[in-house]
């Protein structure tokens with residue numbers, strides 16, 4: 001990865017701080033409270049979850065209650081006019097799990113992710129976070145509960161540095177008297193961003209590089225790193241590797257594994273079935289808005305996944 005780096009551009013001056021603030025304003029509301037304590041220290045997202053949902057009685061600090069899914073949906077339906085995109089979908093994601101969500105184009109994968117991430121409201125059905133029923137009226141509300149989504153377009157600001165991207169919306173103010181002027185503690189943010197990336201074994205030569213100069217795989221890594229840095233409960237990835245080359249896809253794969261190894265579950269949508277088969281603990285197949293299969297790659301070959309995606313397995317079962 002490092003070999004693809006361009007020379008690290010100089011950090012920008014106050015202009016950048018202004019840019020960060022402007023970009024941050026879009027998603028700051030509500031985020032700050034969850035992300036920083038009074039001393040300006042980043043705190044894990046579980047605190048945000050705990051404060052809004054109440055700490056799980058048997059889950060303790062780790063927040064992951066054994067047996068209770070981190071996130072679950074029941075009987076979710078969604079239609080767009082006469083198009084029935086989801087027809088009664090049930091799905092559970094447990095701590096540390098990598099769950100693959102696959103299906104043909106139009107099967108309803110993105111609709112389901114958008115419902116989980118608060119971008120769309122279902123017509124019926126329920127969403128549960130740590131066993132508590134929730135409703136989201138915006139993606140901000142989902143993010144407050146630690147549900148981070150990484151889209152294909154990554155939503156990174158290309159003209160900001162890596163560290164600035166990681167801190168978008170949760171800037172650290174300098175301590176002391178200058179704090180009232182809203183001065184940003186750039187050194188602390190750069191150091192913390194470096195530590196965040198280190199934790200996820202994301203290799204970026206310099207956190208002062210502009211995001212726009214990085215390769216697709218590296219930008220993907222930052223988007224995921226940002227989600228991890230925020231202390232996410234669960235990371236939803238909608239076709240994160242679609243625009244990437246083979247090697248970069250493998251890097252994202254490694255990233256998925258290392259994030260899951262930290263206990264943060266991932267819902268991964270991808271058409272790269274060999275990779276899905278290799279990475280996932282479980283593969284859920286959507287077919288015309290319904291879950292038709294819930295497979296364990298250890299027990300199912302790629303061919304079997306394909307036959308559920310195309311509906312062939314369904315036909316075979318019906319005629320049997």
Ligand SMILES: Nc1ncnc2c1ncn2[C@@H]1O[C@H](COP(=O)(O)OP(=O)(O)O)[C@@H](O)[C@H]1O
Nearest residue numbers: 080083085103104105106107108109110111112
């Ligand atoms: N905003 C929308 N308006 C109308 N139809 C939509 C909208 N979003 C998705 N659909 C339809 O819902 C179905 C599921 O789409 P989608 O969830 O994007 O599938 P996938 O991600 O599996 O390819 C498709 O028939 C699609 O055309």
Ligand SMILES: [Mg+2]
Nearest residue numbers: 109110111238
């Ligand atoms: Mg889609």
